[in-house]
Amino acid sequence: MKNPWSSLFVPKTVAPVELPTPSGDVDRAEPCLRDPLTGLPNRRAIRQHLRSRLQGGVPPGCLTTALHIDLDGFARIDAELGGADADQTILVVARRIEAALSSADTLARLDGDEFLVVLGTDAGDGRHVTALAAALRAAIARPIVVAGHDVFVSASIGIAHATAGSMKAEALLRHAASAVQRAKAAGPGSCVTCDPADASADASRQAIGQALRSATARHELRLVYQPQLDLRSGKIVGIEALLRWQHPTFGPLGPDRFIPIAEDLGLMGQIGDWVIGAACAQARAWQRAGIPLVRLTVNVSAQQLRHPEFADRLAAALARHGVEPQHFGIELTEHRLLERLDDVAAQLCRVRATGVAIALDDFGTGSSSLTCLRRLPIDSVKIDRSLMQTITSSTQTLAITRAIIAMAHGLGMTTIAEGVENEGQLELLAASRCDRFQGHHFSPAIEADDIARMLQSGAHVPAALRLRSEAAKTILILDDEPWVVVRLSEQIGWRFGSELQIESCVCRHEALARLRRGAVDVVLSDLRMPGGDGLDFLAEARALQPDLVCLMLVGLGDIGSIVNDPRQGKVFRYITKPWDMDLLLQHVGAALAHAAHLGADRLGAEALQLARCGGAAAEAPNPSSHAEPRRLIDIVDRGILGEVLMPHSLPTMPGDLWSSARH
Numbered sequence: 001m002k003n004p005w006s007s008l009f010v011p012k013t014v015a016p017v018e019l020p021t022p023s024g025d026v027d028r029a030e031p032c033l034r035d036p037l038t039g040l041p042n043r044r045a046i047r048q049h050l051r052s053r054l055q056g057g058v059p060p061g062c063l064t065t066a067l068h069i070d071l072d073g074f075a076r077i078d079a080e081l082g083g084a085d086a087d088q089t090i091l092v093v094a095r096r097i098e099a100a101l102s103s104a105d106t107l108a109r110l111d112g113d114e115f116l117v118v119l120g121t122d123a124g125d126g127r128h129v130t131a132l133a134a135a136l137r138a139a140i141a142r143p144i145v146v147a148g149h150d151v152f153v154s155a156s157i158g159i160a161h162a163t164a165g166s167m168k169a170e171a172l173l174r175h176a177a178s179a180v181q182r183a184k185a186a187g188p189g190s191c192v193t194c195d196p197a198d199a200s201a202d203a204s205r206q207a208i209g210q211a212l213r214s215a216t217a218r219h220e221l222r223l224v225y226q227p228q229l230d231l232r233s234g235k236i237v238g239i240e241a242l243l244r245w246q247h248p249t250f251g252p253l254g255p256d257r258f259i260p261i262a263e264d265l266g267l268m269g270q271i272g273d274w275v276i277g278a279a280c281a282q283a284r285a286w287q288r289a290g291i292p293l294v295r296l297t298v299n300v301s302a303q304q305l306r307h308p309e310f311a312d313r314l315a316a317a318l319a320r321h322g323v324e325p326q327h328f329g330i331e332l333t334e335h336r337l338l339e340r341l342d343d344v345a346a347q348l349c350r351v352r353a354t355g356v357a358i359a360l361d362d363f364g365t366g367s368s369s370l371t372c373l374r375r376l377p378i379d380s381v382k383i384d385r386s387l388m389q390t391i392t393s394s395t396q397t398l399a400i401t402r403a404i405i406a407m408a409h410g411l412g413m414t415t416i417a418e419g420v421e422n423e424g425q426l427e428l429l430a431a432s433r434c435d436r437f438q439g440h441h442f443s444p445a446i447e448a449d450d451i452a453r454m455l456q457s458g459a460h461v462p463a464a465l466r467l468r469s470e471a472a473k474t475i476l477i478l479d480d481e482p483w484v485v486v487r488l489s490e491q492i493g494w495r496f497g498s499e500l501q502i503e504s505c506v507c508r509h510e511a512l513a514r515l516r517r518g519a520v521d522v523v524l525s526d527l528r529m530p531g532g533d534g535l536d537f538l539a540e541a542r543a544l545q546p547d548l549v550c551l552m553l554v555g556l557g558d559i560g561s562i563v564n565d566p567r568q569g570k571v572f573r574y575i576t577k578p579w580d581m582d583l584l585l586q587h588v589g590a591a592l593a594h595a596a597h598l599g600a601d602r603l604g605a606e607a608l609q610l611a612r613c614g615g616a617a618a619e620a621p622n623p624s625s626h627a628e629p630r631r632l633i634d635i636v637d638r639g640i641l642g643e644v645l646m647p648h649s650l651p652t653m654p655g656d657l658w659s660s661a662r663h
Contacts, residue, residue: 046108050169068176074113234461280321297329311350325355385419
């Protein structure tokens with residue numbers, strides 16, 4: 001059968017001219033099938049050509065191969081050169097591609113800086129296609145002289161194959177376009193071949209995107225709810241609304257399947273408005289039913305935040321459903337937040353001013369984390385579930401989690417751990433002073449009616465799993481001068497309030513008796529004590545409680561006597577008398593933080609041991625995770641006669657054995 005389009009695809013013989021001039025003699029008999037600039041077949045023509053080949057224009061089993069060529073960064077070249085010179089560049093590229101092809105091959109210009117080559121013969125094992133793609137890239141990469149200047153162009157190429165009857169022309173074009181996008185993502189001048197798995201994924205993605213456009217109108221979207229619990233009270237203090245899609249053909253789809261597609265298609269504004277409206281309606285329904293109110297949060301994409309009317313639309317939705325802003329919150333993902341960050345920050349400031357809470361979701365998985373914390377008005381940080389998966393088996397993961405918690409607290413933010421699935425994870429979070437958690441250990445995402453019953457019944461975390469978080473730290477002050485004990489107790493009490501239990505003794509025997517009765521976190525002792533010095537007391541105290549953190553008050557004349565004392569390693573920090581109260585309180589705070597770290601390490605070691613007993617491949621603790629204190633003998637100076645010189649301004653550093661409170 002004669003191909004009706006054969007006359008259109010007669011290969012041209014082009015003279016080797018470096019700067020060809022556009023000709024006005026394009027075949028006027030078929031103007032709708034020709035590209036007006038290059039005279040090549042256009043997209044419509046090449047589609048017809050492919051249809052002919054795939055519907056019987058070639059022998060059965062013969063492979064049809066398409067190479068999609070996309071010039072890298074041509075928009076920048078176009079802007080720099082201007083229209084006429086950019087057109088000349090396109091003409092040179094077109095002629096160079098033609099020169100590399102055989103007479104049986106077909107070249108078309110799809111649009112702008114994109115071309116398509118259809119091979120006229122079976123590509124066989126693919127080596128010919130690979131060699132041709134390399135030759136095309138090399139030809140395009142040669143400098144092009146335009147207006148007396150060298151212009152350098154590179155090209156990415158996507159390759160797709162099909163046999164007669166295996167797919168339609170449109171599908172082959174899509175596969176080649178998808179392959180070239182993957183090539184461009186790999187870097188300029190790359191080449192990628194679309195394999196069957198890619199083709200299947202692309203088809204599925206396109207089908208999902210098409211169905212997603214009408215999902216809200218067909219009432220296929222729904223919300224489920226997961227409770228968030230406070231680790232101090234154990235009560236439910238928040239609920240996260242999570243989006244689900246129940247499609248009649250695809251079945252239930254999670255947001256990880258369709259949200260990225262919605263973002264690419266620009267549908268997040270429409271879907272996000274539906275989520276906010278549905279969540280507000282549910283909050284109002286709970287309120288009317290007399291359900292105890294807690295904060296309900298929804299996830300918001302960066303695409304929604306970049307809409308100039310987002311804050312107004314959110315406020316309108318809350319008002320329309322009668323929901324107080326203090327009972328509502330939004331969660332942001334780090335993905336794409338850095339794009340137009342100033343606009344996002346302005347929107348969030350308006351949102352927060354109404355009383356709506358803002359949380360940064362999936363913290364620890366993206367490169368924008370610290371920038372977001374610094375520039376956005378964030379109330380809460382959500383620790384990503386990926387950290388929870390190894391927190392009981394990896395000391396590094398535990399250290400990262402504790403660092404996130406400490407940083408958030410230092411910035412005045414609360415912390416919420418996601419994906420908590422077992423008691424060991426919960427114990428470590430409580431010991432690390434995480435504020436809240438959510439996850440399957442307490443409840444998966446459930447329906448609205450189930451959440452209502454949970455709130456009405458007062459469901460909570462068992463007390464045993466939150467005692468570590470509720471218990472106040474204890475400091476024991478020991479000095480044989482009562483006025484010193486009173487003064488220290490008052491000043492430390494003013495600074496730390498109810499979070500610290502302060503006990504005091506005026507003799508070592510009384511202090512040791514107290515240590516035998518129960519746990520103490522920090523002890524602050526004077527070096528000079530009747531019946532033995534403070535270092536003797538601390539040695540006995542550490543024998544009773546190995547994790548005890550010890551602070552020592554020393555006089556100016558005591559430095560020389562302790563600098564070579566082997567017992568000095570038992571002391572966390574030395575503080576010289578008379579002390580500066582602000583600095584002393586800083587050292588007390590550091591000692592309390594160190595005590596908390598020791599407690600978390602102990603829990604981590606227990607969890608690691610349990611993991612090993614259970615056959616899990618647990619990671620060995622890192623013995624260097626905490627720096628050993630430096631000895632006084634390593635940091636003090638000596639005079640020409642070997643005498644100890646008083647260190648008047650030693651720096652305060654975590655783990656230092658010595659911290660002078662006199663500056």
